[in-house]
Every structure is written in C-alpha cells, then in structure tokens.
Amino acid sequence: MTQLLQALINGVMAGTLIAVPAIGFSAIFAVLRFPNFAIASYATIGAFAAWWANTALALPILPSVLVAFALTGIVGVVAEEASLKRLRGNGALIVAIASIALNLVLENIVRFFFGNEMRGYDLPIARDIRFWDLRIGPQQLQSLGFAVAIMAAVFLFLRYTRFGKAMRAVADNPDLARLKGIDPARIAIATIFLGAGLSGVGGVLIGLDTTIDPLTGYRVLLSVFAAAVLGGLGSIPGAVIGALSLGIAEELALLVAPASYRTGVGFIAILLMLTFRPRGILGERAA
Amino acid sequence: MLSYVVFTLTLCGIYALLALSLNLIWGGVGLVNLGLAGFFAVGAYASALATGAGAPVLIGWGAALVVGAAVGVIVTFATLRLRDDYLAIVTLGFAELIRLVALNERWLTNGSDGISGIRAPLRAELGAQNFAYLYLALVTLVLALVWLLLRRLDASPYGRAMKAIREDQQLAAFAGKPVLRFKIQAFALSAAIAALAGALYAHFQSYVSPDHFQPLITIYIFLAVTAGGVGRPSGAVLGAYFVVIFLEATRFLTEWVPGLQAVQVAAMREMLIGLALILVLHLRPQGILPERIPKAPPAPGQV
Numbered sequence: 037m038t039q040l041l042q043a044l045i046n047g048v049m050a051g052t053l054i055a056v057p058a059i060g061f062s063a064i065f066a067v068l069r070f071p072n073f074a075i076a077s078y079a080t081i082g083a084f085a086a087w088w089a090n091t092a093l094a095l096p097i098l099p100s101v102l103v104a105f106a107l108t109g110i111v112g113v114v115a116e117e118a119s120l121k122r123l124r125g126n127g128a129l130i131v132a133i134a135s136i137a138l139n140l141v142l143e144n145i146v147r148f149f150f151g152n153e154m155r156g157y158d159l160p161i162a163r164d165i166r167f168w169d170l171r172i173g174p175q176q177l178q179s180l181g182f183a184v185a186i187m188a189a190v191f192l193f194l195r196y197t198r199f200g201k202a203m204r205a206v207a208d209n210p211d212l213a214r215l216k217g218i219d220p221a222r223i224a225i226a227t228i229f230l231g232a233g234l235s236g237v238g239g240v241l242i243g244l245d246t247t248i249d250p251l252t253g254y255r256v257l258l259s260v261f262a263a264a265v266l267g268g269l270g271s272i273p274g275a276v277i278g279a280l281s282l283g284i285a286e287e288l289a290l291l292v293a294p295a296s297y298r299t300g301v302g303f304i305a306i307l308l309m310l311t312f313r314p315r316g317i318l319g320e321r322a323a
Numbered sequence: 324m325l326s327y328v329v330f331t332l333t334l335c336g337i338y339a340l341l342a343l344s345l346n347l348i349w350g351g352v353g354l355v356n357l358g359l360a361g362f363f364a365v366g367a368y369a370s371a372l373a374t375g376a377g378a379p380v381l382i383g384w385g386a387a388l389v390v391g392a393a394v395g396v397i398v399t400f401a402t403l404r405l406r407d408d409y410l411a412i413v414t415l416g417f418a419e420l421i422r423l424v425a426l427n428e429r430w431l432t433n434g435s436d437g438i439s440g441i442r443a444p445l446r447a448e449l450g451a452q453n454f455a456y457l458y459l460a461l462v463t464l465v466l467a468l469v470w471l472l473l474r475r476l477d478a479s480p481y482g483r484a485m486k487a488i489r490e491d492q493q494l495a496a497f498a499g500k501p502v503l504r505f506k507i508q509a510f511a512l513s514a515a516i517a518a519l520a521g522a523l524y525a526h527f528q529s530y531v532s533p534d535h536f537q538p539l540i541t542i543y544i545f546l547a548v549t550a551g552g553v554g555r556p557s558g559a560v561l562g563a564y565f566v567v568i569f570l571e572a573t574r575f576l577t578e579w580v581p582g583l584q585a586v587q588v589a590a591m592r593e594m595l596i597g598l599a600l601i602l603v604l605h606l607r608p609q610g611i612l613p614e615r616i617p618k619a620p621p622a623p624g625q626v
Contacts, residue, residue: 070408071408071411071412119601119605122605123604123605126604126608128407128408129353129355129407129408129411130604130608132355132408132411133355133545133549133600133604134600134601134604136357136542136545136600137542137545137546137596137597137598137600137601137604138597138601139597140539140542140593140594140596140597140600141594141597141598141601143593144590144591144593144594144597145590145594147586147587147589147590147593148587148590148591148594151584151586151587152586257415258415258416258419261412261415261416262416265409265412269408269409294427296423296426296427297423297427299419299423300419300420300423302416303413303416303417303419303420304420306412306413306416307398307401307402307413307416310401310402310405310409310413311401314404314405314409
C-alpha cells in the first residue's frame with residue numbers, strides 16, 4: 037500500500053514536470069499544425085541556460101528558470117524564422133522532418149560548447165521530507181511549485197489576454213481568425229516563443245531532478261509526445277492530463293517492470309490510446 | 324586504402340536499401356517512418372539470432388524479411404487509420420522500444436555487449452580480403468534486385484494507386500482504392516526491406532549491439548531520400564551514396580580544423596548533417612533526380 041502511494045506521488049511529480057514542455061509542444065501543434073521535434077533541443081538549451089545562470093552568475097533557481105524561459109523563447113523564434121517558416125507551405129510532414137534536422141543542429145551546438153559530460157545545478161543538499169512511510173524531496177516539491185505556477189500563468193494568459201485569445205482563435209479556425217484581422221505571422225511567433233520557452237523551462241525542471249547533458253531534451257521527447265497524444269494532440273488541458281496519466285502509468289509500471297523500460301511505457305501508452313480512443317482523453321479529432 | 328573504399332561502398336549499398344525502404348513508404352503512400360533504425364535493428368538481430376541457432380545465412384535473411392514485415396504491421400496497425408503525424412510519433416517510439424529491448428533482454432540479445440561472431444558467408448574459405456569483395460558484390464546485387472522490383476512497382480497499376488493515395492487519399496478512396504490495405508501492405512514491404520538491410524549489415528560487421536542502431540541513422544536516410552528525390556527509387560539510391568560519401572568527407576574536413584577535441588569534431592559532423600538536410604529542403608526539395616510523373620493517357624475518343 038505504501039509502495040503504491042509512493043508510486044502515485046512520484047508519478048504526479050514526474051507528470052507535472054513533463055506537463056510543462058508538453059504544453060509547449062501542444063501549443064505549437066495547435067497553432068502551426070506540425071509536431072515540432074526541435075522542442076527536445078529547446079529543453080536542452082533551457083537546461084543549460086539555467087545551469088549557466090545558476091552556476092556562473094550564482095543566481096537562485098527561480099530567476100534562472102526565467103532566464104531559461106526567455107533565452108529558449110528567443111532561440112526558438114530565431115530558429116523557426118530561419119529554418120522552418122518558409123517550409124510551412126510544403127505540408128506538416130516536411131516541416132516535422134526539418135524540425136528533426138533543426139533539433140540535430142541545435143543539440144550539437146550545445147555539445148560543441150559544453151561537451152558530453154553531465155552537469156548538476158548548484159543546489160542546497162536537503163533531507164527528504166518524510167511522513168508516514170512516504171518520502172518527498174524538497175527540491176521536487178519546489179519544482180512542483182514552479183510547474184504549477186507556470187501552468188497557471190499559461191492558462192490565465194490564454195484565457196484573458198488579447199494575445200492568448202488570438203492564439204486560441206487561430207488554433208480553432210485559422211481562416212476565420214484571419215478574417216477577423218488577426219495576423220497569423222505574429223501569432224505564430226508568439227506561439228513559438230511560448231512553446232520553446234516552456235520546453236526550456238521543462239528542461240530545467242527535469243535537470244533539477246537529475247543532471248543535464250546535451251541529450252537531456254531528447255530523453256524526454258518521447259514522454260512529451262506520449263503526454264500530448266494521450267491527452268489529445270493539440271489540446272493544452274489535454275497535455276496536462278496526459279502528462280499526469282503518463283507519469284503515474286510510468287511509476288506504476290516500475291512496480292512490475294524493470295526501471296530501464298521506463299521510456300517504453302510511453303510508447304505502449306500511445307499504442308493503446310491510439311487503438312482504443314484515438315482522439316485522446318480531451319482531443320477533438322484524430323483522423 | 325582499397326579496403327576502405329570497399330568497406331565504404333558496401334555501407335553505401337546497405338544505406339541505399341534503407342533509402343529505398345523509406346522512399347517506398349514516403350514517396351509511395353506519403354507516410355513517414357521515423358523508426359527506420361528500429362526496423363534496421365530488428366532485421367540485424369533476427370538474422371544474427373537465426374544463424375546463431377544454426378540456420379544458413381540465406382534463411383537468416385529470409386527471417387529478417389518476415390520478422391520485419393510482421394513487426395511493421397503490428398506497430399502501425401493501430402495508427403494507419405489516423406492522421407499521418409501519429410505514425411511519425413509512433414514509429415519514433417518504436418525505435419526507442421527496440422533499443423530498450425536490445426539493451427535489456429540479455430537472454431536474447433546479450434544486452435549492451437551485443438552479439439559477436441555472426442557468421443560471415445564463405446569468409447573462412449576466401450580470406451578477409453576476398454570476402455570483402457564478395458560481400459560488396461552481394462550487397463550491390465541485392466540492392467540492384469530491390470531497386471528493379473521497386474521501379475517495376477512504381478510503373479505498375481499498384482504503384483500508381485499508391486501515389487494516388489499519397490496525393491489525395493479521400494479521392495483515392497472515392498475511386499474505389501482500399502486505402503488502408505494499401506498503406507498496410509506498403510508499410511510491411513518497406514519494413515521488410517529495412518530489416519533486410521539490417522541482416523546484410525549484421526553479417527557484414529559480424530557484430531551487432533544496440534549502439535549500431537542510433538536514431539541518427541534514420542536522419543541520414545531522410546537526408547539521402549530528400550537529397551536524391553522523394554518518389555523515385557533511383558534518386559533514393561543516388562542520395563544514399565551521396566550521404567555516405569558526404570559523411571566520410573566531413574570526417575576528413577573536420578580533421579583540418581585545428582585545436583578541436585574529439586567530441587567537438589563529432590558535434591560538427593552531426594551539425595553539418597542537420598544543416599545539409601535543412602538546406603536541401605529549402606533549396607531543392609524535389610531532390611537531384613526529381614520524380615517523373617508520367618503523362619496521363621489521352622481519354623478515349625480524344626485521340
């Protein structure tokens with residue numbers, strides 16, 4: 037029983053961290069209609085940006101997270117404008133393939149400058165909080181807090197600001213949005229900034245839990261995809277629910293399967309979901 | 324030097340088979356397979372295990388074809404009905420799962436140590452040098468056969484129906500083509516070809532391990548097919564030769580840049596691959612050998 041509860045707690049924790057880049061991925065998918073593989077490198081760049089701010093500038097974690105958000109947002113916009121934008125007319129698959137190439141380029145820029153060795157953030161060592169027989173790390177709790185605050189901010193932004201509303205309008209019906217005077221190019225830039233920035237923050241949150249290296253982002257890419265497909269491709273609340281379900285499923289699977297199969301759970305989850313409920317938990321359309 | 328050229332050309336042939344596999348599914352019915360490295364691995368392990376259990380090499384290759392096709396159908400069965408981006412995500416996940424299985428199921432795959440001593444046909448009789456020539460000839464022969472087959476397929480009514488599905492699947496369905504069956508068959512054949520490439524690779528290296536099947540290979544093949552020309556088997560083959568030569572060239576190129584560490588050299592090479600793919604997509608998306616669209620025959624009565 038304790039084991040099960042601990043697995044649930046760990047699952048919610050892990051799921052909340054995945055939810056942040058999953059929202060980024062889903063936002064880009066909802067507006068630009070292609071699966072952006074470059075979010076893996078955005079997560080890596082975010083993790084390194086925050087690491088640099090944290091260790092070289094000796095900033096605490098919260099400002100480091102903000103640095104990561106802004107920097108990856110900018111990198112995302114520049115990369116998108118330079119390499120993917122002109123391909124949008126050629127169909128989603130071509131843009132997706134180009135985003136894989138872009139991911140390879142960005143990941144290797146990080147590798148070129150930082151090498152392959154693992155790095156850790158400068159964090160105070162703290163004892164786990166224990167109650168009953170369950171354990172939670174204070175760092176995990178802090179990351180959880182960040183993640184929840186960021187998600188709340190994204191929801192408020194999408195719900196109440198002009199930009200947020202315009203984004204949802206484009207996601208819903210691009211032609212109608214354009215008729216209403218919404219400039220699709222500006223919305224695309226804002227979406228990429230938000231999506232890349234959130235992926236960057238996701239990279240930091242995941243890095244805080246372990247260590248970072250140039251493959252940090254790639255390792256979570258599959259979980260992010262799985263979360264987005266589980267929740268319904270393109271749905272932002274879906275991405276959150278998908279991430280939480282995935283986190284819990286991964287932890288529960290660890291009770292019966294070896295830990296090394298963790299990333300495999302995401303794949304099995306995608307296959308099962310697509311077989312039985314292809315539109316995902318909250319999605320509208322799949323075919 | 325000569326053995327280096329023979330080695331590289333053999334690798335070219337194997338990559339060209341992978342490119343033909345991707346071209347069949349992408350240039351044919353318009354789907355992408357991001358798990359190419361996974362199917363490549365499945366074939367390599369299937370043949371390594373079959374011949375390890377005592378089967379002759381040809382049976383090993385046959386096993387790779389069958390297992391590859393079967394796995395292809397199982398993996399895509401659920402997704403081919405859906406929008407194409409789902410297939411991209413699922414195949415990527417599949418390659419990762421195959422890597423995990425190869426790493427963790429030691430009883431089957433010997434984990435990260437890999438399987439060594441895979442039988443190389445006639446190597447003992449011919450010696451290492453002659454074996455290399457023989458194997459190059461063998462790989463090139465298999466490549467030529469598959470290329471001929473796929474060219475025939477392209478020109479056949481079956482191939483035309485595939486391309487109709489690629490262009491507009493609703494229209495193709497309306498014209499009475501069983502779209503889903505075409506997609507499943509094309510994917511199975513494509514997966515089988517990738518697995519055959521894996522089997523050829525396994526007996527060529529006589530050693531396979533999970534490290535040999537990095538997702539990077541999939542990106543190389545995408546570059547090959549885009550550069551060569553999506554939708555044309557000759558383009559895919561040409562593209563694969565170009566990519567292997569480009570890869571080897573970057574090896575020499577980066578040696579000239581002084582003061583770089585090994586990891587930086589590796590990073591630069593991968594960066595060049597990514598940049599090349601982006602550039603090709605921008606500058607020449609139709610590839611070196613663009614697809615030839617045959618003219619429609621004149622309608623009856625118009626002649």
